Amino acid sequence: MTDLTAQPEGEFRAGFVSFVGRPNVGKSTLTNALVGEKIAITSPKPQTTRRAIRGIAHRPDGQLIIVDTPGIHRPRTLLGERLNALVESTLGDVDVIGFCVPATEKLGPGDRFINDRLEDFPRAKKVAILTKVDEASQSEIIDQLTRLGELREWDAVVPVSALTNEQLDVLSDVLLGLMPVSPPLYDSEDTTDEGEDDRIAELIREAALDGVRDELPHSLAATVDDRVEREPNEDGTPGLLEIYASLYVERDSQKGIVIGKGGSRLRDVGERARHEIEALIGRRVFLSMRVKVLKEWQRDPKALGRLGF
Numbered sequence: 666m667t668d669l670t671a672q673p674e675g676e677f678r679a680g681f682v683s684f685v686g687r688p689n690v691g692k693s694t695l696t697n698a699l700v701g702e703k704i705a706i707t708s709p710k711p712q713t714t715r716r717a718i719r720g721i722a723h724r725p726d727g728q729l730i731i732v733d734t735p736g737i738h739r740p741r742t743l744l745g746e747r748l749n750a751l752v753e754s755t756l757g758d759v760d761v762i763g764f765c766v767p768a769t770e771k772l773g774p775g776d777r778f779i780n781d782r783l784e785d786f787p788r789a790k791k792v793a794i795l796t797k798v799d800e801a802s803q804s805e806i807i808d809q810l811t812r813l814g815e816l817r818e819w820d821a822v823v824p825v826s827a828l829t830n831e832q833l834d835v836l837s838d839v840l841l842g843l844m845p846v847s848p849p850l851y852d853s854e855d856t857t858d859e860g861e862d863d864r865i866a867e868l869i870r871e872a873a874l875d876g877v878r879d880e881l882p883h884s885l886a887a888t889v890d891d892r893v894e895r896e897p898n899e900d901g902t903p904g905l906l907e908i909y910a911s912l913y914v915e916r917d918s919q920k921g922i923v924i925g926k927g928g929s930r931l932r933d934v935g936e937r938a939r940h941e942i943e944a945l946i947g948r949r950v951f952l953s954m955r956v957k958v959l960k961e962w963q964r965d966p967k968a969l970g971r972l973g974f
């Protein structure tokens with residue numbers, strides 16, 4: 666007998682997408698907006714994303730697994746080289762590459778450099794994403810779409826704003842449509858497969874980045890070194906979670922800047938990071954941070970290993 670209430674079976678799709686583009690074009694913000702939870706750190710400082718973070722957008726008809734890369738750029742340090750190697754291995758593996766260009770700036774040599782590199786990844790479908798359309802006029806958007814169309818035959822071109830949520834549903838429809846038919850690759854509760862300590866370390870680094878200038882942003886790294894559970898409260902609710910973290914800089918002079926006069930800046934950073942961490946893990950936290958100098962860690966293979974690169 667046929668069950669007349671059964672829906673026709675839709676095809677479930679699942680696969681990997683990576684957003685590439687110049688620093689600061691809005692890749693992390695877009696990842697967060699699609700996933701709907703704060704996963705990748707965002708910051709107005711260029712090149713602050715260092716890890717291939719996966720955010721997973723779950724929909725009834727599929728899963729988009731977003732691999733956030735540090736961005737393609739010309740390497741200047743060992744860290745730079747490793748980041749580029751990471752980008753290569755990531756992009757060699759994804760189903761779709763989303764090339765992000767802001768609607769507010771003309772296409773430049775940086776965009777063309779990245780667009781040319783996309784040739785190295787023939788397996789991936791390629792989608793052009795025009796970001797930050799909330800800041801651009803209609804004619805700027807149209808001009809930019811025309812120029813993007815001249816770069817190559819895209820599988821799709823989608824204008825979006827991650828800030829005002831414009832066209833994000835269209836983008837996820839388009840991306841999902843380009844994914845292979847596949848069973849779910851992750852549990853529906855998962856929004857990322859990054860360890861919680863890594864996410865906490867990123868929140869600390871993000872708080873420490875706020876307001877620092879020049880080369881210091883690239884010299885900052887954070888690790889979570891230890892967690893200690895305090896006794897439960899008398900009413901049976903969980904006690905504070907103690908988190909012991911380190912903030913690394915490359916020079917003594919930077920240590921002074923990070924700590925601030927009489928420790929004032931570090932206290933501020935700790936306060937802000939603690940709020941974010943509490944929001945992430947849903948419980949009260951005691952955060953202890955120490956600032957350490959790890960000389961030239963961006964060029965030192967051993968130090969890079971210790972920091973998890």
Ligand SMILES: Nc1nc2c(ncn2[C@@H]2O[C@H](COP(=O)(O)OP(=O)(O)OP(=O)(O)O)[C@@H](O)[C@H]2O)c(=O)[nH]1
Nearest residue numbers: 689690691692693694708711712713714797827828
């Ligand atoms: N107006 C507007 N601003 C945006 C939008 N998306 C991102 N931004 C801003 O652009 C800046 C950079 O955004 P990110 O998401 O950190 O950019 P990114 O490409 O990940 O940067 P890197 O990590 O340096 O590669 C931040 O200040 C964001 O708030 C958007 O849709 N509209």
